[in-house]
Amino acid sequence: MNKTCEICSKEARYKCPTCMIFYCSVPCCKIHRQNKCDVLQRDEEEEMANLIVKRRKIETMTESTVPEDKLKLLNSNEEVNNLLTNSHLRNLLVAIDKSDNAEEVMQKAMQEPIFVEFADACLKVVEDKTEVEENS
Incomplete structure (x- = not known):
């Protein structure tokens, strides 16, 4: 800012x-x-x-920005919440959040299976089913 x-x-x-x-x-x-x-x-x-x-x-806001109402759905998603019990995943998320170069740290995190699983679970929640079907 x-x-x-x-x-x-x-x-x-x-x-x-x-x-x-x-x-x-x-x-x-x-x-x-x-x-x-x-x-x-x-x-x-x-x-x-x-x-x-x-x-x-x-x-x-960008074209890939997720609307706030969809982000709130993450809070109640059982799969996402179960993944967040993993301390290694939480440490990765904290590292990304605190990083000056979040994009680079996220690229490294994408090498971790637990992070990829978490990202996929989040995307399932926030993406429209019509968007997912169109992209398939």
Whole structure:
């Protein structure tokens, strides 16, 4: 997620605790403070947070993105839950999640039979039956 400094438009690392704008450095913070930042009203803050979440979802949507309602089906799938009792599989998933290069780590994980079995089980749950039949 790229955050942009509201003062100089560089990459921002910090957020003003008062008004929640992003800034990149002490000099930009000082400029911002000189302009007397205002506290966002609670409703405005929540509305802004909702817009940010919505924007992130849109930005990360691709043609292969699985809809949220189908992802929720994974939670109640017995096969998926049984596979998740395997500590080696859980460790692989954690490694992928924490990795800076998840694609590379996932390629290595695809060499593990338990990971392939898990991926197949997940795909069975989230893919439309019509899509599966068309691809067969």
